[in-house]
Amino acid sequence: MKKFLDDADTAVADALAGLAFARPDLKVDQELRIVTRAGAVRPGKVGLVSGGGSGHEPLHSGYVGTGMLDAACAGEIFSSPTPDRILAATKAVSAGAGVVHIVKNYTGDNLNFDMAAELARDEGLEVEKVLVDDDVAVRDSTWTAGRRGTGATVIVEKAAGARAEEGGDLKAVADIGRRVNAASRSFAVALGACTTPAAGRPGFELAEDEIEIGVGIHGEPGRARGPMRPARALVADMLDAVLEELPASDDPVIALVSGLGATPLLELYVVYRHVAEELDRRGVRIARNLVGNYVTSLDMAGASITLCRADAELLRLWDAPVDTPALRWG
Amino acid sequence: MKKFLDDADTAVADALAGLAFARPDLKVDQELRIVTRAGAVRPGKVGLVSGGGSGHEPLHSGYVGTGMLDAACAGEIFSSPTPDRILAATKAVSAGAGVVHIVKNYTGDNLNFDMAAELARDEGLEVEKVLVDDDVAVRDSTWTAGRRGTGATVIVEKAAGARAEEGGDLKAVADIGRRVNAASRSFAVALGACTTPAAGRPGFELAEDEIEIGVGIHGEPGRARGPMRPARALVADMLDAVLEELPASDDPVIALVSGLGATPLLELYVVYRHVAEELDRRGVRIARNLVGNYVTSLDMAGASITLCRADAELLRLWDAPVDTPALRWG
Amino acid sequence: MRDLDTAAALSWMRAAAAAIAAHEAELSALDAAIGDGDHGANLRRGFSAVAVTAEQLVADGVQPGPFLVEVGGTLISSVGGAAGPLYGTALRSAGKALSGPAADTAAVGAALRAGLDALCRLGGAQVGDKTMVDAFAPAVGAFQSAADQDLATAALRAAAAAEEGMRATTPLRARKGRASYLGERSIGHQDPGATSTALMFRALAESLTPSPAE
Amino acid sequence: MRDLDTAAALSWMRAAAAAIAAHEAELSALDAAIGDGDHGANLRRGFSAVAVTAEQLVADGVQPGPFLVEVGGTLISSVGGAAGPLYGTALRSAGKALSGPAADTAAVGAALRAGLDALCRLGGAQVGDKTMVDAFAPAVGAFQSAADQDLATAALRAAAAAEEGMRATTPLRARKGRASYLGERSIGHQDPGATSTALMFRALAESLTPSPAE
Ligand SMILES: Nc1ncnc2c1ncn2[C@@H]1O[C@H](COP(=O)(O)OP(=O)(O)O)[C@@H](O)[C@H]1O
Numbered sequence A, B: 001m002k003k004f005l006d007d008a009d010t011a012v013a014d015a016l017a018g019l020a021f022a023r024p025d026l027k028v029d030q031e032l033r034i035v036t037r038a039g040a041v042r043p044g045k046v047g048l049v050s051g052g053g054s055g056h057e058p059l060h061s062g063y064v065g066t067g068m069l070d071a072a073c074a075g076e077i078f079s080s081p082t083p084d085r086i087l088a089a090t091k092a093v094s095a096g097a098g099v100v101h102i103v104k105n106y107t108g109d110n111l112n113f114d115m116a117a118e119l120a121r122d123e124g125l126e127v128e129k130v131l132v133d134d135d136v137a138v139r140d141s142t143w144t145a146g147r148r149g150t151g152a153t154v155i156v157e158k159a160a161g162a163r164a165e166e167g168g169d170l171k172a173v174a175d176i177g178r179r180v181n182a183a184s185r186s187f188a189v190a191l192g193a194c195t196t197p198a199a200g201r202p203g204f205e206l207a208e209d210e211i212e213i214g215v216g217i218h219g220e221p222g223r224a225r226g227p228m229r230p231a232r233a234l235v236a237d238m239l240d241a242v243l244e245e246l247p248a249s250d251d252p253v254i255a256l257v258s259g260l261g262a263t264p265l266l267e268l269y270v271v272y273r274h275v276a277e278e279l280d281r282r283g284v285r286i287a288r289n290l291v292g293n294y295v296t297s298l299d300m301a302g303a304s305i306t307l308c309r310a311d312a313e314l315l316r317l318w319d320a321p322v323d324t325p326a327l328r329w330g
Numbered sequence C, D: 001m002r003d004l005d006t007a008a009a010l011s012w013m014r015a016a017a018a019a020i021a022a023h024e025a026e027l028s029a030l031d032a033a034i035g036d037g038d039h040g041a042n043l044r045r046g047f048s049a050v051a052v053t054a055e056q057l058v059a060d061g062v063q064p065g066p067f068l069v070e071v072g073g074t075l076i077s078s079v080g081g082a083a084g085p086l087y088g089t090a091l092r093s094a095g096k097a098l099s100g101p102a103a104d105t106a107a108v109g110a111a112l113r114a115g116l117d118a119l120c121r122l123g124g125a126q127v128g129d130k131t132m133v134d135a136f137a138p139a140v141g142a143f144q145s146a147a148d149q150d151l152a153t154a155a156l157r158a159a160a161a162a163e164e165g166m167r168a169t170t171p172l173r174a175r176k177g178r179a180s181y182l183g184e185r186s187i188g189h190q191d192p193g194a195t196s197t198a199l200m201f202r203a204l205a206e207s208l209t210p211s212p213a214e
């Protein structure tokens, strides 16, 4: 394994130190691994906390800032942060109007965030949880831990962040987050595995013509292994999977094509070309898009496609100003 | 080779098609492979054209927009665009005040841009060339084609773009570009080779503990092969090389840490941590920074460090508003 | 014949930490096959923290119940991932079920049962879901079946049952945790959490069994 | 004995295109070792474009001089990279030096010399810099030394000299183009541009030499 690291055990701490140097508009608590906005939370604003295992950068620390998150908790690589730290972040951004936890649906994240919420409530804080579970590669059934949370997290954080910024109350902010999640579906394929610093070697090996279909963002194998095919064919299949479970509606979509970490932008634009053409063929209009590395899985070669049905309100929230390391506009 | 492509020969065209779908604020001429801003050039504004081989995305198409380039010419992967296309771009963005060509110093880019400039002058246009040659891995001597152009290109394009936007004349815009280039130096190391779609396999093979030191952005081997070491040590050596040739001055620097395409953001922040700490130790102040994938080499695993001495004027130009796919602020 | 006092609980945690450290790579490799490859690193981090807490607790003279409660809390605040809250809650609940300076086999058995119940409530897993429960549940069953034996004997039976339960996870299809995402592909792999559970029960047995030299 | 008319020039370009297509992978592999691995793809793209232009030019009845000028222009506007302007300029300059419907050996030799001179002026390379010039210059020398022979003979001598020059690039250290970035590490690799130059002179010789069947 070759990585720009000093030590597998300090990877997350060292990266946070780098973020602290790079972004004076963020405050990094090195001991607790919490990233917050540098300024104080505006009294009366609902606080937004997300977090999870590290290795998905820019998720979540790259989305802390005006119009999006108030705090991100960085766990170890692919491991949820612990309840005490989530609690500390929750208290740090609480400004009297309650705090929303945006949680990707994994057993570990659920357990740790739920424990933190419990502790926060014990201290008299109001906490609402927004669970993100958009990955259609996993069926939501008694046979699984439910669909995973992946690309939709960015859209949930953006919309809920905008709603909080404009003064929405706890319920309103949580509701828009849940609405975005309910309107979003994702699917990813990997052309190669990632290597966690702790493991030191790729999570799986693929033959020269094999891909993993329906992968998550934690280096785990996907639902199935299949043959490599041209981008157009891969995208068509990915969209089949996404559209099958995307709520039917006349609303246009926000389309997110995210690299998983080791895929060049050139290829992501090739993917987007086919997303745009395929959706056009199927009568789905794309109202907004993002193409780049937004939710990654260390150095995994691959890409995910997320679609989110967006009505006028959601588009307004999407377009609202945002100023974070990874998203900035308005 | 596994890539999200349909055909090696159409990779660049397909990616440009994706860009066109994704960015209605850009105009993509598919036949000539030219990306321009969607609107007309403001009469009297100096036009800014850059370009080069593809595979370095977001360079150059990702830097077209308000405050930066007017046009980017996309050559085949790692091959300069041809003079006729550069000429077409030059004419497209000419608004009566002359056009600046920002050219990375490679034999092919020089020859093609020079021929285009010649043809443009034949048609009565004024063209100034700004040559970018910041890569200290290559000595500028009779033994070489001179230093390569790499990371500094982003800073040159940003500063010259801002100068043009605020009404600078041809000489002023070209001058600031040249000044940025003279004040900038870069160095890169690769942990793994990239694979061009045409070749279908990595440009070189490295052992599990080997790296290429002093690589460019075209998949070529570096000046030397060396052992893999911790990030802190690699960064110290890279900074030694950069600082040795960076003009001495009391000015602070703009620091750019760019991934080469397959390196996770987590690692780039670890690199930046050491850049910040090392420079602090050496008494060099960082005034601005960028950490991410800004000048890449397809799916090469690696990182480059660029430093640019920046006086007050340059910082003002750096901070000026920019609205492009890859840089957006102000 | 010896009851579980704080010194014995400390020995258990030391043995568990040593076992986890020795098997870190194996646990992570099992997790890489059907999860995200961090189970070994997660538990090593947790038990390193436990090692520090535990010595302090002993120095402070706490009783075994509060000792396990604190150790569980340390796991919760240092592991992260699924395993931290699950193991932490199990130990906290087990500790809460203990009182006094020392517990006999029946009391320890009841405490372990309380821990298992809490774990199942929290994670929602049942035997057969291919999780740590598949090792934990038979271990507690075997332990309680030996409630009239000495602690070491009960712990040895529990360790053997945990290991059997661990091996029995291989042919199962996962219904909980990350491995469930793989569907049919989870079949044929041993569950990492069941494996670490077996290590912990084996550590309990070994820490209670006088070594040949003693 | 046959002069270089437009039909012969077309045969040359067809033979060159075929040779490049057949050696594309080899040229790119040489370029991958000391450059960016695209020389084969660059020239294949260029000569595919030339194939189209050339047929049209012949249909339009142009003379060999303008034919080569146009072919050179096509290379410039289709290859990109360093090789496009260099080969394109060489052919354009060679074409400009030719007049009339057909050129004899001396005239073709002088035209090739003009092409070489333009190439060297544009790229600034000299013999020994490990570039296409190392094959081109000896080829032109050999061709002109055979100015009193028939075209095919001169071309055969040129091809042999180009191949010798090509092989002689291996021990050289590059001073021009991307290979120069490698410093000492460029030593021991044959230059891709010199290799494609040798292919082009061999194509000229073969297109002028009646095949055994004729
Ligand atoms: N709902 C659950 N109930 C009980 N045990 C579970 C549950 N989900 C996961 N596990 C156990 O946790 C183990 C994985 O732990 P670990 O790798 O540390 O966490 P993560 O899956 O968050 O990376 C699995 O092997 C399984 O035994």
Ligand SMILES: Nc1ncnc2c1ncn2[C@@H]1O[C@H](COP(=O)(O)OP(=O)(O)O)[C@@H](O)[C@H]1O
Pocket: B078, B079, B080, B107, B108, B109, D031, D035, D036, D037, D038, D039, D042, D043, D080, D081, D082, D083, D084, D086, D122, D123, D124, D125, D130, D131, D132, D133, D176, D177, D178, D191, D192, D193, D194
């Ligand atoms: N200045 C120069 N003069 C003559 N030939 C050169 C010069 N620079 C490069 N070359 C030739 O060009 C070849 C490389 O061409 P190519 O790979 O197509 O372009 P690029 O280097 O732009 O990728 C080299 O092998 C060398 O023979």
Ligand SMILES: [Mg+2]
Pocket: A053, A077, A078, A079, A080, A108, C036, C038, C081, C082
């Ligand atoms: Mg994990």
Ligand SMILES: [Mg+2]
Pocket: B053, B077, B078, B079, B080, B108, D036, D038, D081, D082
């Ligand atoms: Mg090239």
Ligand SMILES: [Mg+2]
Pocket: C031, C035, C036, C037, C038, C039, C081
């Ligand atoms: Mg795990």
Ligand SMILES: [Mg+2]
Pocket: D031, D035, D036, D037, D038, D039, D081
């Ligand atoms: Mg080349």
